[in-house]
Amino acid sequence: PIRSVAVLGGGISGLSTAYYLVRALPHDVPITIYESSKRLGGYIQSTQLALPGMDGTSGEGYVLFEHGPRTLRVSKRVSSVNIFDLIRRLNLKDELIVVPKRSAAAKNRYIFYDGKINMIPYSVASILKFYFSQPLFRGMLPEVLVEPFRRNKPKAVVEANDESIASFMTRRFGPRITERLISGAIHGIYAGDINQLSIKSIFEYLWKREKTWGSVVPLWKRREAPETKESENPYAERQNEHLKELLERNKAFMDSLEDASIVSFRHGMQSLVDRLQEEILSSGNVTIRYEDPVRHLENVVDGVTVTSAQGVSTYSHVFSAVPSRKLAELTEPPLAECLRKIPSVSVNVVNLFFSKPWLLPVTGFGYLLPKAVPREDNPELALGVVFDSDAVSRDHGERLIPGSFQDSVDGTKLTVMLGGHWWNHCKPVKEHDEAVALAKKLISRQIGVNESPALTQATYQESCIPQYVVGHHANLRAIHKAVLAQFNGKLILTGASFLGVSVNDCIYYARVAVEDAVNHSGRA
């Protein structure tokens, strides 16, 4: 039975693990969170900065900057419905900023290509409109039309049972769609390289479509739905049960979000962290050990011994919610070796605020820079630019209502993301002023923003996005086996390194990990 628990890491995965543990376990089971830094939230961090006045003093208003994630996706997927269940339970509904599907922020997404920003179509009519007018789509239609007639997987790919996104997409569609569209989308989510990332782990449904239909585009070939039972995700079957139960319980709330595309919070993503912290601390059985990095884990007869900077304690169960590369440092091979096979990339997140509103040539969520953009057009090695003032702080066409959105004053707020996999082959830009200078150069050249920003902030996020590279699913199986052999089911793994990097996925899989452990071990 579960008698005492340690949760390693106080990021969103660790905090939600603690939240679900508090709900599932009797109140006399102590839960200890180990966090190596001074604060909770991990890569989630929101800062409110005061705008400088004319004479250099503060007091002219404030602006909110996100150092990490800024929005949550609204969809019918289980992890999305689950986060709204959590938001409702945490009484955070009134904090939500809901971006409707019809708004420019939701509809207008761009890709930088051939020296200009090109709009990605959002409807059939818009495909016709943009196809002929934008260089991005040149030559793409034939690639889509011939896809159903292309040969199925070569034998080598069938045998390897996985393939890179670039190889799969080029095989199915050719290089244009792959390097202009898909690589841009992957830069936006994983900051990753399509030549390295796994089609099976990231676009499992496309992999299955090819397997079942022989093509990705269905046309007349749509027959039975792709087999879902064969999923590499061990929780796939249970997700349907969870989804049904969550939709029933949150019907009114989810109905109210029917027209929503993404959401954020008035006081930033940090609200989620702060409310989770309040909630778990109010239970009375959770202790948070700040600035206490865990150094070693050891399987012992009656549990797992945790050695941290401040001491040694034994717990009946340990939930790890630290990145896989960190957990590798705490454990022995073969587990440690498997964990090291999950690489990660670093990003410099540069926030800029300009006092002038409507500085941008277009409105929308922002633009991505795909692989197809030549180096001379992207010497800064940027991944994309988010138009925060459009995307979150206000709806297209509406004036900002002071106090009701994230910022107290109107203006133009942008985030430039630098680095990611581009830095696998060169020195990353860690330094604040250098990152800000690069971001300013990029937006001046690409979207003509030449003003001086009133506020800037650059955060170097080291190894912040795990990369699900080719063979990730097989490695997960090896990790599962090793963790059982080395810790007899007393060490449970969760966090962004394994089954999904989005905040929604981190929270949902924390819930599943807790449910699994409680069902398996029985209640104390």
Ligand code: FAD
């Ligand atoms: P982490 O946030 O890494 O938390 C791990 C914690 O463990 C940290 O607090 C760390 O200090 C602590 N720790 C590490 N080692 C030890 C140790 N030895 N002992 C004790 N503690 C330790 N997702 C979205 O859904 N929407 C977005 O818009 C979005 N944008 C993103 C933008 C950026 C720039 C980044 C980096 C990520 C973004 N993501 C987004 C992804 C998402 O934010 C992350 O995947 C998620 O926050 C990871 O949470 P985590 O708790 O698993 O890991």
